[in-house]
Amino acid sequence: MNKTILAAAALAVAAPLLLVPTLVRGADAASHSPRGQLVYQIVRKWGSHVQEAYRADIGDWARQMGPIFAKSPMDALQRAADARDFDAMNDALLGRAGARATAAGQITPSAIGNLTADLTFVPIAPCRILDTRLAGGVIPANGTRDFDVAAVTDYSFQGGSAGNCNGVGTAGAIGAAMINFTVITPSMAGYITAFPYQGARPLAASANYAGGDIVNNLAVVALDTSAAASDMSVYSYAQTHLVGDIVGYFIAPTPTALQCTTVSNVSTMNGSASFTGTSPSCPAGYTKTGGYCQAAGTAGRVVASYPNGTLHQCVFANESPTAMQVTVYAECCRLPGR
Template sequence: MKRIFGVTVLILAAVVSDQPAAAQQTKAAFAKPADVASIGPLTPVERGALARAYVLKWGGYVQQVYRVPVGVWAQRMVPTFAHADADNFRNALKRATYEGASAMLSGAGAKLSDEQVIDSMARADLAPTGVRQEVVTKALGSAAADLVFTPVTPCRILDTRVAGGVLAGTFTRDFNAVVGVGGNFSSQGGSATDCGMAAAGQAAVVINLTAVTPTGAGFATAYPFGTTRPLASSVNYTAGAIVNNSIVVKLPSPLTTKDFTLYTFATSDYVADIVGYYAPPVATALECSRQFGSFVNVPANTYGFGVSATCPTGYTATGLGIEAAANVAMADSAISSTGGTVFTYNLGGTAQSTRAWVQCCRVPGR
């Protein structure tokens, strides 16, 4: 009887696979299993009816979303249709989502509700065609995404009370957060030094922005120079208050004559201190050195005599060897993260003195 059921489903799969996905979806709305008992075990004929209804209901969806031809998918489902619990099979056809139906068919329906599936899909990144986009991995150290934060000693880069004067309400003013080599921020009322912010590929800066005694309630927004002001505030204030906030401001790429623009809703003085910046990662060459072990006499006519060397703390062993000696050569070696041993052989008639060396490397600064 199972063979009859299997043949029935395979024929069903072949028939459905020849129909356009749109037609399958149309039929799915009206497809119902015929003469299937609502309780109890399923006969092979009843299983065939449920399988047909299941394929007609979800075949188009599987083909469109998962890019699996209906016929191929239906044939793959034959073992599941043949062995699914009767009640689970009936309940699977009542589910509103394919993922929920699949979970029910496999016996895990209680763990995945249709509401959970719908919520997950609403959050998923879908292509315009409705096909799930694959996650694209990026290389570690991506210059475009893996920015590295570097803190600097807090340093003043602007103070309108010292230079430039109060910033009038609903107006903007442009400022620098990065200077050239030998430059400073004194023209903006800031430090006479470069604050550690000489141009070096910075992509964004971290600033403590302070509004000083504004004439009314409002907000200020700092944003990249040359771009449209976003509908967001960097700091909110009330009349006469002194309020500050820590913000991250993206810088233009490539750098231009100015770095960021400051908009104020109410007339106010402003002070800004730089505390750090983000920049693309920079490849760092390994720092390596060769460390030697003690001299050892390798006995005459021996094989497998071991000589060792170790790395300093913080270094990792990357290679092994021995100093040249008459009639002495490497037979084998064993290396670990901290050092290693070279197993030698001496084919000469006298003992020979040699020593092992190990190449030790580390990432500078670690």
């Protein structure tokens, strides 16, 4: 592209952004305000690319980008002026500069959770998983009894339900369980402590009791997730019977694919005219992840394509005297969860 024409186009868009009353002298940007100087640099640096890659008139592109140049923060304009590639320049102007990693241009995703620590709670109808009155006998004073919670098809071997307790036994590796413990006629005052099988017994109580009590308490108990035969141990200070009813469990979240959909707006662009179109909003619960533009005729050009808040916006130019349809798309996605 002719450098004189490019310089004139750069000055044409920079001139309205002057913050001091001065005259533009030739192709010199020195007399511009700081904003005008940065805009001049951006247009001069990338004008030839826009013309060659998008078949766009540099003057039209510069004028259509004027509102973005005018509203962009100064640090964004500086990043755009210093950008080494066109995508980085656009990212800076459109507020996406932080989305790119500093190395190899790769996107760095934000962490969305920890598969070990961030568990999903699954509530169930209460179901008995243990009853020492029916199996095993009393837990002796200062004694510990081991129980199974996960991977069980029939809990009757430890005094519980003759089934899998509403899917608990077939849910896979369970990280923790919510259990209502009932202590029945202990020999003296004391407490029970439930903890992971083979783990260190914590200095804490899952339920406190007096001698001869029938008392219950709801507790969340971390479970052993290894291939061991048991998942949970219960210590009792005094001799007692114990009943346990599970009401829910915590399990690792299951990775799921994004659910995505595309929404669009179709408009008519007059012949030999430009047109700015906007996508519709994403459906409730979805987030806009991208967008694109399409003109029905070969004479229709996409001059600019950029996000506008929760919408996507496109600037078209019609090089034909005949009207044509243009479409603005927004790509919308959501995480469906477990």
